[in-house]
Amino acid sequence: MPRSVRPGTPPRRKRKKTMRNKGTGAYxxxxxxxxxxxxxxxAAAAEVARRNGLPAHVTVYEGNARVGKKILVTGNGRCNLTNEKMGAAYYRGATELFEAVYARFDRAATLAFFEDAGLFTRADFAGRVYPMSNQAASVLDALRGVCAERGVREExxxxxxxxxxxGGGFLLNGAFYADRAVVACGGRAAPVHGSDGSGYALLKGLGVTVTPLYPALTPLHIKDFTRSLKGIRAAGAVTLKSGGKTLARAAGEIQYTDYGLSGIPAMQVSRFAAQTLAEGGEVLAYVDSAPEVSPEELTERLLTVRKNHPAxxxxxxxxxxxxxRLGTVLIGACSLSPAREIGALHENAVAKLVSAVKRTxxxxxxxxxxxxxxxxxxxxxxxxxxxxxxxxxxxxxxxxCGEIADVDGDCGGYNLQWAFSSGAVAGQAAARSLLGR
Ligand SMILES: Cc1cc2nc3c(=O)[nH]c(=O)nc-3n(C[C@H](O)[C@H](O)[C@H](O)COP(=O)(O)OP(=O)(O)OC[C@H]3O[C@@H](n4cnc5c(N)ncnc54)[C@H](O)[C@@H]3O)c2cc1C
Structure with a gap:
């Protein structure tokens, strides 16, 4: 597909630090x-301008030396850009805002955008959508390619x-005039990629409210954690509770680290832990290491094995x-010896083992x-x-648009889908607001 500018060579123009963009005749x-x-x-703003013959320059001001640095690390470098299962249930915070915005620009529109840009995708068993190339760089290249074709400038x-x-617009850094501005600075997560929270300061300076911020999709630090679990990866479910109330539950592969729990289930529930702890509450995480079987079923199975294989x-x-290794730690937590013959285990000991497996x-x-x-x-x-x-x-x-708004999604492509949906709606609306003036 022809592109006016090859991804990798941003269409940079040296700009004099004055209000020179005012008076060009273009918005x-x-x-x-x-x-x-x-x-x-x-991309969305430039497309609206092009379709409507609106004279407008669209400029992306990026703090890093290159755009899209974070996109490159998403999905472990593969970029999980959306999910086949979509809906407000996968989001937290302002879920009603997500619903309204997603109704205007949904997954199908997102995939059509990328397909048109020559980026083909495939979904895995969990509905997570990745580029067929399995490389996040393909997503960034496609995005930059479309932006370049539509004449978007990168600063x-x-x-x-x-x-x-x-006047009717905004002055950026006291130097650049803009009739319309879109704040897409991201949040505070992973600041090494540029999102250092400075966007909130820009907004607060104009009287905009920002609700308390918490890290989300992040591992859990556990008090007095058993270090011997470090390095284990095992299927399981994490249920987070505070004051007897269940805050959240998530299943998947748990990764045991030297400080606590990581992996998708732990990360998924972390935002609730962060908020509750910040508000002074106590948080307990219960790990179920065999979520596919009920305690009763597990008890029955263990008793059958005990009967048939007492040695x-x-x-x-x-x-x-x-x-x-996980089993050995759980046996130790029940004050049993791993070498103990199971035929000698009392039913109470079996019940203890079941409890350790199902509810650590x-x-x-x-x-x-x-x-x-x-x-x-x-x-x-x-x-x-x-x-x-x-x-x-x-x-x-x-x-x-994006993470700066009070919307955060589960692992699985939900945060990028929000970034794309809200970006499309914001960009289109910013350009449309200039039509017919
Ligand atoms: C390791 C990792 C893996 C992830 N994997 C996935 C995944 O597979 N799927 C998924 O859906 N989500 C994933 N996410 C989350 C997802 O990447 C973000 O939610 C999404 O990128 C947010 O997009 P954004 O445009 O709002 O913000 P960002 O992507 O953070 O972009 C903000 C940009 O603004 C720039 N900026 C900030 N302040 C200023 C300023 N004052 N002036 C100029 N520029 C500024 C920053 O440098 C940055 O380039 C992952 C996140 C991380 C950290």
Missing amino acids: EIAVIGGGASGLFAA VSSKISSLQRQ MTAENLLAGFLPK KYAVASVRGFADAQVTAGGVPAEEIDETTMELKKVKGLYV
Whole structure:
């Protein structure tokens, strides 16, 4: 597919630091932040302008030396860009905002955008959609290619640290004028990729509210964690409780580390732990290492094996359905010897083992911080955003998209889908608002 600019060579133009973009006769649309949502917003704004013959320059101001740095590390470098299972149930925070925005630009529209750009995708067994190339770089290249074709300019190494109202528009860093601006700076998660939270400061400076922020999709620190579990990966489910109330539950592969629990189930529930701990609550994580079987079924199975193979060791009994090292730790937690013959186990001991397998209790000390988090919980609340346009109600002409809004999704492509949907809606609306003026 022909592209006016090859991905990898951004169409950079040296700009004099004046208000020179005013007076060109064309409208200026500034997108602050060249991540997933910002690039999508820019592509969408440029397309509306092109289709309607609107004279407009769309410029992405990116603090890093290149756009889309975070996209490259998503999905372990493969970029899980969306999911076949979609809906508000996979999101937290302002779920009603997600629903309204997603109704305007959904997964099908997202995949059509990428398909048109020559990016083919495939879904795995869990519905997670990846590029067929299995390389996140393909997604970034496709996005940048479309942006370049549509004439979007990239201003890299251009961190925006001030955003002020100026006439009917905005002044960025006291130098660049924009008739419309889209704040797509991301949240505070993984700041090494550029999202250092500076977008919130830009918005707060204009009177916009930001709800408390918590790291989400991040591992759990466990009090007095058994280090001998380190390195084990095992299927399981994590149920998070506080004051007897269940906060969240997630299943998948648990990764045991030297400080606690990681892997998708632990990360999935982490936002609830972060919020509850910040509010002074106590948080317990119960791990079920055999979620496919009920306690009764497991008890019955273990008693049958005990009856038929009394000389089997306790260690081998659990090794029949758990990684051996995990089983040994659980047996130790029941004050039993791994070498104990199971024929000699009293029914109470079997019940204890079942309880250890189905309900190991861990006290959550904290969650890993923003540096290790994949996403930010909290942000600009739904009440301050027009759900049909992503325009801020308090600041006309200013739009937000992506993680900076109070929407966070589960693991599985949900956060990028939000970035794409909200970016498309914000970009289109910013350009449309200039039509017929
Ligand atoms: C390791 C990791 C893996 C992930 N994997 C997945 C996955 O597979 N699927 C999924 O759905 N989600 C995944 N996510 C989450 C997903 O990447 C983010 O939710 C999504 O990228 C958010 O997009 P965004 O555009 O809002 O913000 P970002 O992608 O963070 O982009 C914001 C951009 O704005 C720039 N910026 C910030 N402040 C300024 C400023 N003041 N001036 C100029 N530029 C600025 C930043 O440098 C950055 O380039 C992952 C996240 C991480 C950290």
